[in-house]
Amino acid sequence: xxxxxxxxxxxxxxxxxxxxxxxxxxxxxxxxxxxxxxxxxxxxxxxxxxxxxxxxxxxxxxxxxxxxxxxxxxxxxxxxxxxxxxxxxxxxxxxxxxxxxxxxxxxxxxxxxxxxxxxxxxxxxxxxxxxxxxxxxxxxxxxxxxxxxxxxxxxxxxxxxxxxxxxxxxxxxxxxxxxxxxxxxxxxxxxxxxxxxxxxxxxxxxxxxxxxxxxxxxx
Numbered sequence: 001x002x003x004x005x006x007x008x009x010x011x012x013x014x015x016x017x018x019x020x021x022x023x024x025x026x027x028x029x030x031x032x033x034x035x036x037x038x039x040x041x042x043x044x045x046x047x048x049x050x051x052x053x054x055x056x057x058x059x060x061x062x063x064x065x066x067x068x069x070x071x072x073x074x075x076x077x078x079x080x081x082x083x084x085x086x087x088x089x090x091x092x093x094x095x096x097x098x099x100x101x102x103x104x105x106x107x108x109x110x111x112x113x114x115x116x117x118x119x120x121x122x123x124x125x126x127x128x129x130x131x132x133x134x135x136x137x138x139x140x141x142x143x144x145x146x147x148x149x150x151x152x153x154x155x156x157x158x159x160x161x162x163x164x165x166x167x168x169x170x171x172x173x174x175x176x177x178x179x180x181x182x183x184x185x186x187x188x189x190x191x192x193x194x195x196x197x198x199x200x201x202x203x204x205x206x207x208x209x210x211x212x213x214x215x216x217x218x219x
Contacts, residue, residue: 037136037137039136040138040139041138044138044140045188047190048209052205055202057206058206060085061085061086061210062086062207064207064211064212065214066079066214067079068214069214069216069217071172071216072172072218073178073218077171078168079167079170080164081094082163083160084162086162087158088197089194090160090197091152091153091155091194093191094151094186094192095186096168097147097148097183097184098147098149099145100147102216103171104168104170106132113130114130114168115169116128116151116166116168118165121162121165124155124160126153126155128166129152130152131150132147138187146185151168158196170182182217188208194208
């Protein structure tokens with residue numbers, strides 16, 4: 001990828017991030033500020049229903065799934081987001097949730113940059129980024145004891161493939177009891193996306209309505 005294409009891809013990702021930084025009307029928002037605050041947004045399930053209620057349902061489409069893994073107390077677990085059933089895709093913007101007891105492994109704590117590894121489905125990605133969500137956190141998450149990170153990436157045309165998209169790492173508490181299950185899930189904002197180059201909204205609707213959560217189980 002040449003420098004101009006890379007710069008364009010990064011600019012688009014920054015625009016995607018900015019989309020969730022601007023509030024207005026009933027839109028949900030994320031701020032890049034490091035100051036923590038809580039907002040009473042509509043429930044994520046209700047947001048999905050509202051966004052796609054007039055969109056025709058597809059009989060099949062992309063299946064987004066977070067993995068189920070095990071780890072010992074004090075160990076770091078790797079959780080992978082994967083996709084199957086696509087015919088290529090061009091961009092995603094997804095919020096992943098995790099319990100406050102877990103520590104998300106970071107590249108740069110001060111900048112909220114999450115450490116991640118891209119998988120085979122993202123081999124042709126032009127640019128990718130991930131940040132933790134620390135301001136305007138939904139009350140739904142706060143009340144459930146959950147934190148969230150945002151992951152987004154972009155491809156040229158439909159360069160995204162089936163397979164592993166990205167892997168995140170979470171450190172289990174030292175005092176975690178054997179058998180404890182930490183849910184890893186998805187929180188939906190109306191600015192989130194899973195698109196192909198044709199911007200098939202039925203495909204995106206299928207992806208979010210059929211999203212499969214994962215977990216970390218303590219050995």
